[in-house]
Amino acid sequence: MxxxxxxxxxxxxxxxxxxxxxxxxxxxxxxxxxxxxxxxxxxxxxxxxxxxxxxxxxxxxxxxxxxxxxxxxxxxxxxxxxxxxxxxxxxxxxxxxxxxxxxxxxxxxxxxxxxxxxxxxxxxxxxxxxxxxxxxxxxxxxxxxxxxxxxxxxxxxxxxHPLLDFAKSALSQREAKERFSLNPDEPVFGLMPGSRRKEVDRLLPVMLQVAHRIRKVIPTCQFPLPLAPTISKANLPEMPFVQVIEGEVYNVMRACDLMCIASGTATLEAALMLTPMMIVYKVSFSTWIILKSLVRLTYSGLPNIIAGREIVPELLQSRANPQLISKIAIELLSDPKKIARQKAELAKIRDQLGAExxxxxxxxxxxxxxxxxxxxxxxxxxxx
CATH class of the missing domain: 3.40.50.2000 (Glycogen Phosphorylase B;)
Incomplete structure (x- = not known):
């Protein structure tokens, strides 16, 4: 045997x-x-x-x-x-x-x-x-x-990449929005603050402030949050205008017009789903200094690393603030041509990774x- x-x-x-x-x-x-x-x-x-x-x-x-x-x-x-x-x-x-x-x-x-x-x-x-x-x-x-x-x-x-086998949804974007009772004719901005407790603690408050700012400019915008299986819903704060969804991350990605995602594997999942995104991340100052001295990469997000250039906005450390994130998000949500261009670049990433x-x-x-x-x-x- x-x-x-x-x-x-x-x-x-x-x-x-x-x-x-x-x-x-x-x-x-x-x-x-x-x-x-x-x-x-x-x-x-x-x-x-x-x-x-x-x-x-x-x-x-x-x-x-x-x-x-x-x-x-x-x-x-x-x-x-x-x-x-x-x-x-x-x-x-x-x-x-x-x-x-x-x-x-x-x-x-x-x-x-x-x-x-x-x-x-x-x-x-x-x-x-x-x-x-x-x-x-x-x-x-x-x-x-x-x-x-x-x-x-x-x-x-x-x-x-194994994600090529699994990062997919059988739903159209309209069907995905309707599945989660989202208005299919209004913008959807997804929040993914990470899969680790410390990531969520650091990034979710920032993302909630971003959502507040977006709502002031685009009152009809909707905010789903696909919860990572490693995070308990009971540990999340009260979020009256955010819809927490468990167990259907790829269907949620399909529903979103744009997402704010913590740097990590989820950014590649979104790329394979052709979901436009912004990549954010924050760590402690001491950790950031150590990373800057050790890591030999120009970019943090996997879509940008694979492309060799910034096809997706990256907002790290001091740039990962509600003012700048919301400004860029509103610009993207208000410009279908920019969204379409990013989707086209993400399609190239998917093609580059090869077949299932x-x-x-x-x-x-x-x-x-x-x-x-x-x-x-x-x-x-x-x-x-």
Missing amino acids: LKIMFVAGEASGDLYASRVAAKIKALMPEVALFGMGGDLMLQAGMDLEYNIAGSTVMGFSEVLSSIPDLWKRLNRLKEIAASRCPDALVLIDFPDFNMRLARYVHKLGIPIIYCIPPKAWAWRRYRARQIARITTVVASIFPFEAEFYRQAGANVAYVG GAVERTAKLVLNTAMRGRSEENVENETI
Whole structure:
């Protein structure tokens, strides 16, 4: 029986790994999948040594307090890899932890597939060569990322971004507006303050002030807020003119004429939905200084990073203020030509990322790598 070990340490990795695992099971039902992940991986048929549910770490102090547990998990996973000898190890994001595990597993001669590799193209570029040395193949999700890792000497398979498979809605914009009882003939300005508690605490008050300012100029404007599954509705403040919607983020994106989105994966989701947006973000001053010294990127938002230029307005730190955000939002909402131009640029981003099927391509890559590893092991054993 083929044995494949997975390691994911965050909610996003759990989601991606669960979809890849489900596809692997569909292609080869008898395969044994095990490792570290969350409830979604468990539901996909994986035997979990550690369940990461509820263990998301945010903030410097939380990271420090979690180090003993992370070391314990790392050492246990090393033991599992050595004792169960999987035919392949699949790492999903979570770089500081996974790279340590990879160095150890590489010495055991076990093939390693790194899915969603470290963003070395943004910071800590030296990690790209380290990844090249210790992995069998890097499953890249961006075209520019694939080229970056190839130049570092890695064996790269460009599988495409998994969001291409899932960021979609069957509704027209009018149907989406009607689904949420929004007036289809009036503007809709969506609010997405983030998926982490600290992001929401920092950005939601700003976005609410933006909404107040927009209402003064465009009284008929409507404000849906698709709530991230990691955020409890009970923890949100009273927002009488904001409609909080749970569980239908892509339908909400389809309904919106424009969105104000915290920098992160949601900006790429909106781009794939061809939903015009503004990207905002704020962190503490000390964190901002550290990021400015480490990150080698001109832009923050994924649509702009992929395009290599600003196709979507970015308002970061001091520029992420209600006055400037609302000014730009009103200009966009009042000018259909500007909205149309941004949609056209977002369509180019979607085309650049390629075709759907990233999850299936990743699953086949994992299976093929694992089977090659087993074949090579059999040859070595016969030789001995």
